[in-house]
Amino acid sequence: MRVVGRTPFASTLNAARRSAELRRLADGPRVDVVVIGGGITGAGLALDAATRGLRTVLVERHDLAHGTSRWSSKLVHGGLRYLASGQLGIAHESAAERHLLLTRIAPHLTRPLAQVLPLYAPGHLSQGAFIGMGYGLGDGLRRFVGTPDAVLRSPGPIGVAATLGLVPAVRRDGLRGAMRGWDGQLIDDSRLVIGVARTAAGHGASVLTRVAAVAASGDRVRLRDELTGEQFDLEARAVVNATGVWAGELDPDVRLRPSRGTHLVVESARLGGSDVSLTVPVAGSRSRFVFTLPAQHGRTYIGLTDVPADGPIPDVPRATDPEIDLLLDTVGSVLAEPLTRDDVVGTYAGLRPLLTSAHDDGETSDLSRRHAIIESSSGVLTVVGGKLTTYRRMAEDGIDEAIRRRLLPARPSVTRTLALVGAWPRARLGEIAAPGRFVRRFGAEAPFAASLPDGPGAARGVTAQELQWGVAVEGALTIDDLLDRRTRLGLVAADRDESMDAAAAAFARAGVDPA
Ligand SMILES: Cc1cc2nc3c(=O)[nH]c(=O)nc-3n(C[C@H](O)[C@H](O)[C@H](O)COP(=O)(O)OP(=O)(O)OC[C@H]3O[C@@H](n4cnc5c(N)ncnc54)[C@H](O)[C@@H]3O)c2cc1C
Known part of the structure; x- marks a missing residue:
């Protein structure tokens, strides 16, 4: 059977599902885990919990990826920077998680990115040796965690002609060549968050945007529907705070230095x-x-x-x-x-969301990028710190801790081997029967998105189908959700203005009134 124009997975997020789930929760029984915050940390926690068989609810007061998670450099880091500063544990964790994202979890949303550092005389020899040593160490870590050359190549020096071929805009006078290394890059950070959250929903989690936690304790959260103003209490065996730089609002015991x-x-x-x-x-x-x-x-x-x-x-x-x-x-x-x-x-x-240390008077670039799990006196567990690349590991550690402290009946984490919705082997992405721009955004779901009806397109070639998919399947509730997180057209004011009508038309075709 060929399903046209809709995803075959239970991972669809939209306004109708949100309303139905809110109604059920308002007078329903206690759930296992409530996760507060719909950035990459919260989405990862919800996925880890749901796939262990725990009844899971994620609430986000704005939209998925509304916070820090959409403002990143969109890199899947191999940990080179941590290696250079002697933080071997974090460096290894980064390289291991990069490996999983590139090869298993989200090959469709990631790609190898060449990094070219041009070398100019004088000083090119010593700078080249220094950078080459760093890239070499990072490459050793890549091999150690098993990422094949076919996915990330080894670094090395390149000549002047190759440098100009790769980065034609660089200055030629004094150019002696470049060092080239490789790292992972996401097509977009908010697409990773949406992919993780939808995968969690596909495994039974309730993913509710525009629902704020206004108060939380170890076994209860007061929730407010930001669209209607209605409030209700939800009982849970474990309450996990994943609100990033806002973590201190729900748990004053958490000290961050953003x-x-x-x-x-x-x-x-x-x-x-x-x-x-x-x-x-x-x-x-x-x-x-x-x-x-x-x-x-x-x-x-x-x-x-x-x-x-x-x-x-x-x-x-x-x-x-x-x-x-x-x-x-x-x-x-x-x-x-x-x-x-x-x-x-x-x-x-x-x-x-950097954690403070005992010596936190200096530059924030020196503060730790590690993650932490903190239980407050009220019983709320806060999972904070870390980075986009290591979200899966943070989530596994966070849910392990919730299970241990609350004696939850659950299986071990399965997310190391769990592909996200739309994931498809990197070498076979070309076989997906849909235009390349759809495949890069939707992976194996691209044919479904591409077969939606036509309509007015937005700026920069963003199609009517991509916009409608955002409303019907990816949980966009407002025009800003479409322009700022399902696409990134909102980053440029002129693109946003040009795309408003197309976004409104996508809501109309999906039969949804924008909130
Ligand atoms: C400039 C920059 C570049 C970066 N680049 C990279 C990179 O290239 N690679 C990498 O791996 N990492 C990178 N990072 C780190 C990474 O982006 C962050 O560590 C990560 O996104 C934090 O995610 P989070 O889910 O913890 O927080 P957030 O994404 O901020 O999510 C918290 C969410 O909680 C919600 N919330 C808050 N209060 C409530 C409430 N009461 N009720 C309900 N919801 C609530 C917020 O609306 C928000 O959506 C970068 C960070 C920055 C700042």
């Missing part, structure tokens, strides 16, 4: 349409780099900064002028035609 990371958005054409990451050391530092990241919609992101962001936590952080200047100056130092403010078509900034 740091802001900013990216710029420029036209890829301005960098010669390069499909690799140009990597440039920050002046005066041997361990900090600015890099370009080829992205969706013909755009390239340039990141990133690391600036302490003390004080109240905004829903949507903003880039500052000094950060924009630092990024432009650093990348401009190796470009034939340096970028100017006029080249910046958008910016975005996110807050890292």
Whole structure:
């Protein structure tokens, strides 16, 4: 049987499912696990819990990936940076999780990304040796965790012609070649969150957006439907707080010191349409780099900064002028035609949920990227820290801890070998009968999305079908959900304006009133 225009999986998220599940929960029995927060950490926790047979509910007060998880560099890191600073445990964990994401969990949402660091005279020999040693160590870790050469190649030096072929926009005078390494890249971070959350829903979890936890204890959460204002209590055997930089709002015992990371958005054409990451050391530092990241919609992101962001936590952080200047100056130092403010078509900034340590007065770049599981006096378990790449491991550890402390009847974690909805072996992605842009976004589900009816398209070639899929299958409840998280058109104001009508039309075709 060929199913046309809808996903065959129980992983569909939409307004109708949300309403039905909220109704059932409001007067239903106690559940096993409530996860608060729909970023990558919360989505990962919900998937880990649901696939162990636990009755699981995830609540998110805005939309999936509304917080830090959509403001990342979209890299699946191999842990090189942690290796350089002697944090062997985190480095190994990163490389191991990158391996799983690239080869098993989400081959359709990830790809190998070449990172090219141009070398200029004088100093090219010593810089090349230093960078080469770092890339070499990272490559050793790749081999150690078993990622094959066919997925991530070994690093090495390349000549001037090859450098210019890969990054045509770089300055030629003094160029002596480059070091090239490889890492993993996501098509988009919010697509990973949506994929993990939908997979959890496919295994029976209730995934409820625009539902806020207004109070929480170890066995009960007060929930508020943000669309109607209605409130009700949900009893649970375990309550897990995965609210990232907002974790202290629900559990004052959690102490974080957020740091802001900013990216710029420029036209890829301005960098010669390069499909690799140009990597440039920050002046005066041997361990900090600015890099370009080829992205969706013909755009390239340039990141990133690391600036302490003390004080109240905004829903949507903003880039500052000094950060924009630092990024432009650093990348401009190796470009034939340096970028100017006029080249910046958008910016975005996110807050890292960094844990404070005993010595937390220094720069946030020195704070730990490890994750932690903290039980507060009220009994809420908070899972915080870490990063996108290691979400699965954080989730496994978090649910292990919930099971141990609450004596929950559950199987061991299965997420190491569990492919996300739409996942398909990397070598066979080309066999999927759908246009490439659909395959890169939806994997094995692409033929279903592509067969939806036609309608008005949005900016940058985003099709009517992609938008309708976002409403009918991926849980978009508002026009912003479509433009800011199902696609990333909202990163550029002109694209957003141009796409509003197409987004509204997609809701109409799906038979849903945008909230
Ligand atoms: C600039 C930057 C670049 C980064 N780049 C990378 C990278 O390339 N690779 C990588 O691996 N990692 C990267 N990271 C780290 C990674 O992005 C974060 O560690 C991760 O996204 C944190 O996810 P989270 O789910 O814990 O938090 P969030 O994504 O912030 O999710 C928390 C969610 O909780 C919700 N919430 C809050 N309060 C409530 C409530 N009361 N009720 C219901 N919901 C609530 C929020 O709306 C939010 O959606 C980067 C981080 C930054 C800041």
